[in-house]
Amino acid sequence: MQEFGENIQQVHNEKLGRHLVAAINIEPGDTILEERPLLVAPHWECHQLKCAQCLQESYVMCRRCQVFPLCMDCSQHDEFDCEFFTSGAGKAICKDILVKNYGICGLLKLLLLLENSDTRADCQMLIDMPINLDEYRDGEGMWQEHEEQVVRPIMQSGFLDVLSNQQLSSDELHAHCIRIDSNSFEVTARDGDTLKGVFVCGASLPHHCVPNTVVALDEQFNMKLYAAVPLQPGDIIYNSYTNxxxxxxxxxxxxxxxxxxxxxxxxxxxxxxxxxxxxxxxxxxxxxxxxxxxxxxxxxxxxxxxxxxxxxxxxxxxxxxxxxxxxxxxxxxxxxxxxxxxxxxxxxxxxxxxxxxxxxxxxxxxxxxxxxMNSMEQPCKKLLARRVELCSDLLPVCRAVVPGISKLYAIGLFEYLLALVELVELQFAESDLDKKEYVAHLRTASMVAKEAIELLRFEPENSAEGYLSDRISMELERIESDLKKYGR
Ligand SMILES: [Zn+2]
Ligand SMILES: [Zn+2]
Ligand SMILES: [Zn+2]
Ligand SMILES: [Zn+2]
Structure with a gap:
């Protein structure tokens, strides 16, 4: 499920429990960990059915099991899950179990992974995670949400009765929900909707508000963790779970x-x-x-x-x-x-x-x-200039709070770039800027674009950041061609 690089090792201490440290000197951009998700599921409150295979919106069901949604592009989903409801123990369960209570989807998937002897071991690290339910019981929102969207519907569906390898109480179901929540990253499906991807190793890294790693997620929900800054042997590998x-x-x-x-x-x-x-x-x-x-x-x-x-x-x-x-x-x-x-x-x-x-x-x-949307009557220069100013105000802060390779800073640079180019092109067209001034601005824009591309260099090609990088490269080409035209 997950692969540690040779550049890190697992250690244990009182304060952090099991965690990862650098084993050798690690350069920014070096991959530390690659992990496929244990499961990807919609948020508990989601009611839009998603294809069990690719997680895009779906309005039809798998013709074989009739339980899981499947989109027009996908012909099958997980063999064990499908079989379980087609001719296995789940055959007796009402076919509309998911249609009626789509919120149970993530937990249902986890219980099936645990039921399947081939995948049970993959979940071990997750279910070994101790959960003190009394910290959550009747607490703010979360407990209630799990109870209403997931635990009660699944208890009432009769699904637990057909699981032969697990005896589960409602408390154990609550613990599983919390494990799913606290081990997931937000991932984005190809149709742009956000989902929860459970990454047992990646999401259990200790937190630091200034992380020394970057999490990259591609369109297949594969995770790659890479170093944001140079790491020395013994440095703890941190992730950040806050904005x-x-x-x-x-x-x-x-x-x-x-x-x-x-x-x-x-x-x-x-x-x-x-x-x-x-x-x-x-x-x-x-x-x-x-x-x-x-x-x-x-x-x-x-x-x-x-x-x-x-x-x-x-x-x-x-x-x-x-x-x-x-x-x-x-x-x-x-x-x-x-x-x-x-x-x-x-x-x-x-x-x-x-x-x-x-x-x-x-x-x-x-x-x-x-x-x-071109909704400004005439793209008013004052508003464009205001946008440039605001984007540039944000840049030093973005740079300071995420040192090293930073997607946040790259996106900040991109926003600034777009605003700046739009403004100076208009100013030049309306002769507010002479050729020399315009070229000076284009040189700045070119530097900004290059810096952003450099920061996104380690992102997978088939990821939102990969596409952003392509977009910036196109912008850079346009800037460079204008520079050739006016630069001499
Ligand atoms: Zn699909
Ligand atoms: Zn099926
Ligand atoms: Zn902190
Ligand atoms: Zn004072």
Whole structure:
């Protein structure tokens, strides 16, 4: 199922349990781990049937077993699963078990893998994972969702009665659901829908908010993990399970919910968040910025200004964050409202504050969509220039929070590139720029494109990032040909 490279080895310690470390010097881009998913399944709440083979939307069922959906392009799915419901123990089960309760799909698949003596061993690492159910029982949302979408329907379907190798209680089903959730990455089907891919090894790597690896997923849902930065023998192989553009309080909240884990990584202990100040507030007394006081266990305290020592209590900061949070929900994609929010809250926060970045990303994507649909009356130069400005504001932060090879930074560069080229082409066409100025901008654009392509070099060809890289190469060709034309 998974293949370790010779460049890593598995070790064990008290704090992290079984984990991987570099065995030799590893260069950025070097593959560390390749793994096929144990299973790929729709999210629990998904009701759109997906082909059991390729996971694209499907409206017809497998003609043989009549239980699993199968699309027009796929003629068969997993032999054991099909057989189980055609002439095996599952024959007696009502054929509409999945149609009626599509949410059970992922768990049903896992139970079939466990039932099949050929695949049972592949699941061992997953089911060996201890789960303390009392931490989840009656907790926020997750337990209830599993109970309603998966556990109760599967118990009522009679499916458990036909599994001869497993005796399962509802608690054990809950534990399996949690194992699936905590060992999955979001993967994208060819039709663009997102699914859960369970990767027993890849998804069990310890978390660090500044990961030293990159996860690549191709269209067949195969995972490749490669080094983002140079690794030395003994370096722990880390992955990240949070969004790097979130501030520390947000990331920690997410990790608590999804992984029952208190992060004390170097970024979480650094009040400046690697110099980005993504959680810093404008001091109310002087021109400085207040940073969060963090104890050695990673617990966040009040905000204090290092210049004048003025205090901003955690309660005040949280209140402001909640206020901006609900204003963002209220904004509902309205450009003017977002710009007004920037004006209103900008003076209270560090320019790199994660909430301002969030607002800026929203504005940039509205402007991008508008440009794509050509819905701006005349592509107004002011709005194009605004988009360039916002994309360029995001770049240094993207660069700082994911060092080394970074898809986040590559995508940031791509967005900036598109915005810049669109603006300068229009400015040149309308003679706002002379030939020399235009060429200077094109040179910048060419450098940006090359840097982005370089960062995406290790991504599989048949992946979203692979296609993005092709797209940037086309853009680069266009830029280079204009440079040839005007450059002399
Ligand atoms: Zn299919
Ligand atoms: Zn079938
Ligand atoms: Zn952290
Ligand atoms: Zn101050």
């Amino acid at each position: 790097p553009l979130m501030g520390t309080s947000q990331r920690q909240h997410q990790l608590r919910l999804s992984r029952r884990f208190e992060c004390t990584c170097s970024r979480c202990l650094d009040p400046t968040e690697m110099g980005t100040h993504m959680s810093s507030m404008k001091c109310r007394e002087c021109e400085g910025y207040s940073v969060c006081e963090i104890d050695s266990n990673g617990r966040l305290g009040d905000w204090r200004c290092p210049n004048c020592n003025a205090l901003l209590t955690a309660a005040e900061v949280h209140e402001l964050q909640a206020e901006v949070g609900s204003a963002l929900v209220e904004a509902r994609g309205d450009l003017q409202v977002y710009e007004a929010l920037l004006n209103q809250y900008g003076p209270l926060l560090h320019p790199n504050h994660f909430m301002l970045l969030d607002i800026k990303q929203n504005i940039a994507s509205i402007l991008r969509a508008a440009a794509l």
